[in-house]
Amino acid sequence: MAKKTSNKTLPLPLYDELLKLDQDVFVSATAYDHPTYLTDNMVHTFRYYQEDALRFFHNSQTLDQFQYRHPNHVLFNMATGSGKTDLMAGLMLYLFHEHGYQNFLFVVNTNSVLNKTIDNLTNPQSDKYLFQQSIEIEGERIRIEKVSQYPRQPQENVIYLKLASIQSVFNDLFTQRENTMGLTDYSRHKVAVLGDEAHHYSASTKKEKEEEKSWERAIDLILAAHPDNRLLEFTATIDLDNKNVYAKYKDKIIYRYTLDRYISDRFSKNVKRIQSSNTDLDNMMNVVLLSEFRRRFALEYHGSQIKPVILFKSPKIVDSNEAEVKFKELIIQLSAEKVEDFIRFRSRISDDEQSETLSRAYQYYLANEDDLPQIVREMKRQFSPSRIINANDSDRGAGMLEKGQYEALNSLESPSNLYRVVFAVAKLTEGWDVLNLYDIVRISDTENAKGTKTSTMAEAQLIGRGARYNPFELEGEISYQRRFEDDGRDSLLLETLHYHTVNEPQYLKNLVAALNEMNLPTGEDKKNPLLEVKIKPSFKRTKLWKEGAIYYNEKVEVDDTYYDNLAKYGIDNQSDITLNWKFTAKEVTYRSNQVYEDYRDTHVVAVELDKRYFVKAMNRLTFYHFSNLKKYLPQLESREAFLGEQWLNISNRTLYAVVPAMFSRKDFKAEEKLEILEQYLMEVAKKIQTGYQKAIGTNKFIGYPIREYVADYRKRIPNYDTSSMRLLDKPDPQQVSRHIIKEDFFVYDSTIVNLTEKQLIDRIAERVSELKEEYEHVYLIRMDENMHRESVKSDALKLYQFGEKVRERRFEAFQPDFILLLENTDQYLQIFIEPKGINLLEKEQWKEDLLMYINSHQADLVFEDQVDGLAIKGLRFYTMNDGRSTMNQLSKMTLGKSFKSLSLEN
Structure with missing residues (x-):
C-alpha cells in the first residue's frame, strides 16, 4: 500500500510566501522589531515561534504585496501547549494599538475552555492572567473590559472583549432576543474575532454542504458584517488531508508550529x-x-x-x-x-x-x-x-x-x-x-x-x-x-x-x-541499560593523551559593583547622539503645503530638549520605571541620578536627528521631539538589558589536560517507537543509535549519535589519509556532556562569547559536539565542529557566529599555555549531506586546498 502523503508537504500559499519573505535578507520591510509594548505588558516572555507568528501576521497586514488581498481571515496552526492563548493576548494588544481595534469576540465550542480563557484574559486576580496588572502603551493606561454587548460609543483606551461559546453566538444571531448581539452589533464598529479550537468550525466544509445556520455560517456572517472585521482562528489539529478543509484553509494558514517542532525544541515533557x-x-x-x-x-x-x-x-x-x-x-x-x-x-x-x-x-x-x-x-x-x-x-x-x-x-x-x-x-x-x-x-x-x-x-x-x-x-x-x-x-x-x-x-x-x-x-x-563508551587503549598510549590539552576560553564573574556607569554596558554616554528619524512614505512640512517624498537630500538638526522631555519619556516607557531600571543598574540611586553625568549625561550631550533638507529645527513639534527621544531611549534600554551580565567570556583560552577532562562515560539510547520528524520515507536525521568505530582517529571505541553526527564522523574518516599527509596526528573527540556528569569540572569545557563586536549578545555558553585535533612539528590545530539539524539553524545561529568570530579574531586570542603553532578555529554548522559545504571549509582551513574528491561530492 502506498504511504499516505504527509500534509506537511501540501502547498500553503500564504504561509509559504510569508516564510520566503521572512528569510529574504534583502527585504528590509520584514525586519520587524517585536514591539516593547507587548513584552512589557505580558506576564510571559514570548518564545521565538510566538514572535515569529506575530511578525508573520504583522507582515501580512502591512507589506505592499498584501495590500489588495489584505488577509482578513487567517489561521494559526500551533501545537497543543505551545501558548496559543498568550499569542491571542499579544494579537489583541497589537490590533488595538496598531490598527485601532477595540471590539474583540473570543469564541470556542466548550464552556471549560471559555471559563479558563475568561480568567486568562480578563481576571487580574487569577494565577493564569496573561497580562500585567497594569497595561500601559505609550504612557496611556489600557483597560480590558469583559462585555456581553459592545457599546455604541466606545471609550478611549478601552478594549471590549466578549467571550462566548459558539453555540450562544449562533443562537443570538438567529434568535432575536433582547440584550443579545445580532449582526447589526458586529457591523457598527470593526470587530476582531478570535476563534479557538477552530477545527470545530468547519462542520459544513467537512460535510461538503452548506448549512445555513451552522456554526461556520454564523462566523462567516460576522466576518462579512463590516469590511474591516477580521477572523483569527487557532487550532493544533487541522485535517488538511480532507480536500474541502484544505481548499478552505490553504490560503489562510499564516503560521505553523507543529508538534514535532514543539517537542524537538524541548518545550514539552x-x-x-x-x-x-x-x-x-x-x-x-x-x-x-x-x-x-x-x-x-x-x-x-x-x-x-x-x-x-x-x-x-x-x-x-x-x-x-x-x-x-x-x-x-x-x-x-x-x-x-x-x-x-x-x-x-x-x-x-x-x-x-x-x-x-x-x-x-x-x-x-x-x-x-x-x-x-x-x-x-x-x-x-x-x-x-x-x-x-x-x-x-x-x-x-x-x-x-x-x-x-x-x-x-x-x-x-x-x-x-x-x-x-x-x-x-x-x-x-x-x-x-x-x-x-x-x-x-x-x-x-x-x-x-x-x-x-x-x-x-x-x-x-x-x-x-x-x-x-x-x-x-x-x-x-x-x-x-x-x-x-x-x-x-x-x-x-x-x-x-x-x-x-x-x-x-x-x-x-x-x-x-x-x-x-x-x-x-x-x-x-x-x-x-546505560551503555559504556570507553577511550581506546591505543589513544591512551599516545603522547597527545598524556601531555595534550583542549582549549576553551575563560569566563570571569562580574560583581554588581562593576556596573557603575553606562560605559560598562557598552553605551557611549560622552558623545553627541545622532538618529535617523523614522519618516513615513510622505512627509509634509509645517511651514508650507509642499509635499516631499525624496529623502536623499538630508541634513542633521539639533533637537532642543530640556529635562521635562526626559522625565515624560521615561514615564511613558515602562523599562525606565525605577523598580525595573534598578534590576539592570544595581548601582543606580534614583531616576534623577540616571540623567546625571555618571549615566545618561544629558547636560553635556546633544541629540541630533537626520531629517529632510527642507526640515528645520523650528519645525519640530513637541510630540515629535518626544518621539525621537523615545526612539533613542528604547535603543539604550536594549543595550542595558544585553550589557548586564553576571559572567563575561574573555579572549583568554585555557588548556585543560585531555587525560583529566576526556573520560569514559555511560549513556542511554532514547527509546522511541513512534517517529516524528521523519520526512516521508527518508531516515530521521535525529534518530539516535550506537556506532562502533574501530579506526584509530576516533578516540572512543564507540559513539551514541544521531544520523547527522554519524555522517559527519564518516566524512571526516574518509579524509583522515589526506589530513595525515600534512599532520602526523589526527584525532576526533566526541565531546558528550555525559562525559562530565559526575565531574565538577564540566562547566570549564564551554565556549563563551567574547569581544565587543558580536552580532547578537548571548550570555549562555555551549560545548561544540566535536573537537578535531591536528598536530605536526609546527602546528597544533584545534577545530570546533557542531552538527546541527536544519530546524535549529536559525534558533542557534549565535553558536555558529561565535565559531566564526574565533576565526576572524585570531590575532586577539591569548593562550595560557605557550604551545608552538597553537591555533583554535571553528567550522560553520555541519548539516545533513553537507548542505552548507562545511567539509570544503575544513579542507581550506587545514590543507589550504580542497580535498581531492570533494568536488565530486558537492
Missing part, C-alpha cells in the same frame, strides 16, 4: 508508555508508587517541591465511578506490608518486561524498608479522598467541569491546591492546560479492548495535551524547557509523562498508528 497485562487495581498500585516516588525524588535529590497529578481515564462514567471506588478502597487498605509484598512480587518479572521507571520506584521503597511504614502513612494522606476530583459532570459529553470544582481543576499547579488525582471520561478537555500531570492511567474497556481508530486517536490527543512541560524550580531557576538528557533518571521522573495502558497487540498497534499520525514521539518504558 517526553512521553513513555507503561504497557502491561495488569488488572486496573495493579495499575492503580503502580501509579501511586510511581507518583509518590516522583514527588519524593524531586524533593530529596533536587530540593524541588512538585505535586505530580494522576488522571484515571475511563470509557464511560459508570466505569469511572467504579474505578474511583476501587481506588479509594485501595488507599484505605494500604499498608507497608502490602506495598512490600506487591513490589517483591512485581520484581520477579523478567528484565525485558520491566518498566525502567517503575523499577527505580521499587528500588527506592525497598532501599527505605525501615522507613516504609512512615512513607505509606504519608502516601495515604497524599491520596486521601479529599485530594480526589471526580470530573464527570460532562460539558457536551467531553468536559471535565463539575459544579464547584472548576477552579480546582484549573489550578492544580498551585501550591495551595492539594488535589493529586482526577477521574474523568473520554479525553482531556481542550484548553485544560494543567502542567503537573505526570501519569495517565487507562481504565480497562471490556467492551472494546482493541480500541477503534476514533478512540485511539482521542487517546493520542489526550497524551499530546498532557505532555505540557512542568516548569519546576531547580537550583533556584525556573525553566520552561527540558533540562535533562532524554531517558536519563532525572528526565524519566521529572520531565516525562507516563501513559499506563493495556498490553493488547491490536490496541497498541492502533494507538501507535494514532501517535505517529500526530507526530508525537513516544516509546515503551522498558529497561534501558
